[in-house]
Amino acid sequence: MRHAYLYSIGFLLLIAGACTPAADDILSANVQPVVQAYLVPGSPVSVSVTKQIPFADDTTGQGQPIDGLSLTITNNAKAYPLRSLGNGTYRGGAELAVKTGQTYQIDFDYSGHHISGSTVIPTRPVSFSSDQTEVYRTAITAGGGPGGFGGPGGQNQASSPVRLTWSNPTGDYYFVVVDNIETDPVSIVNQSNNPNRPVSNAARRFRSQPVQSDFTTIQPQSFQYFGRHRVVLFHLNPDYAALYKQNSTSTQNISTPPTTLTNGLGLFTGINTDTLYVTVKQQ
Structure with missing residues (x-):
């Protein structure tokens, strides 16, 4: 599936040597x-x-x-x-x-x-792959205490970073956009003081910066929701x-x-x- 949310480019095709317009x-x-x-x-x-x-x-x-x-x-x-x-x-x-x-x-x-x-x-990107297809995170209760930020079950127990790789022998620009695609996603951070808080589309998506390398990593803490995520590599x-x-x-x-x-x-x-x-x- 191809997506153009974006943001989302072209060669610098202002032809060299063309006359400068008046x-x-x-x-x-x-x-x-x-x-x-x-x-x-x-x-x-x-x-x-x-x-x-x-x-x-x-x-x-x-x-x-x-x-x-x-x-x-x-x-x-x-x-x-x-x-x-x-x-x-x-x-x-x-x-x-x-x-x-x-x-x-x-x-x-x-x-x-x-x-x-x-x-x-x-x-199209060549040899795009991930070193893992599953990431494990512990549910967090906002406000501290057991399972809260910095407490038992906190962010330090997350999985190792996800390493994404692709072929890039010519040093072209690439970046990654990640979307949670669940219909009713469950937040990793339990907002017990506001259980009816609506799901934020912005929090369901995050992206990397453009790089000229052949890899990038996603920190587990970047994922804000449980469930399936679409990871799109843009050339x-x-x-x-x-x-x-x-x-x-x-x-x-x-x-x-x-x-x-x-x-x-x-x-x-x-x-x-x-x-x-x-x-x-x-x-």
């Missing part, structure tokens, strides 16, 4: 559209286009959606129009198939300027990794550089994935 051909940075598109083999193409949030605005929310655009994605010299679904979302038809190793280019006009960008779809292009690094070290958001789009911001990028599963059991 100043009046460049769309002012504060009105450039923000593109978010993650192309995954086997999944429909979906593109989000929003307005940039001005730096002067006191907000961390998403920019206003931009509807009514004529977006195309070109592959093998054939242009495929995308259908507007509203709320700044555009969707490609079944005829637009995303395939490993191929190049895709996005084009549209906005505010009198042409916005474009391209990406190559990376290969990334360099632009996603650059954006992730910048956002991890600053308060800037996705509507700021780095970007590989001409006259636009954000990401138009390819992703490829492989999936395995790990089950967390009560000790």
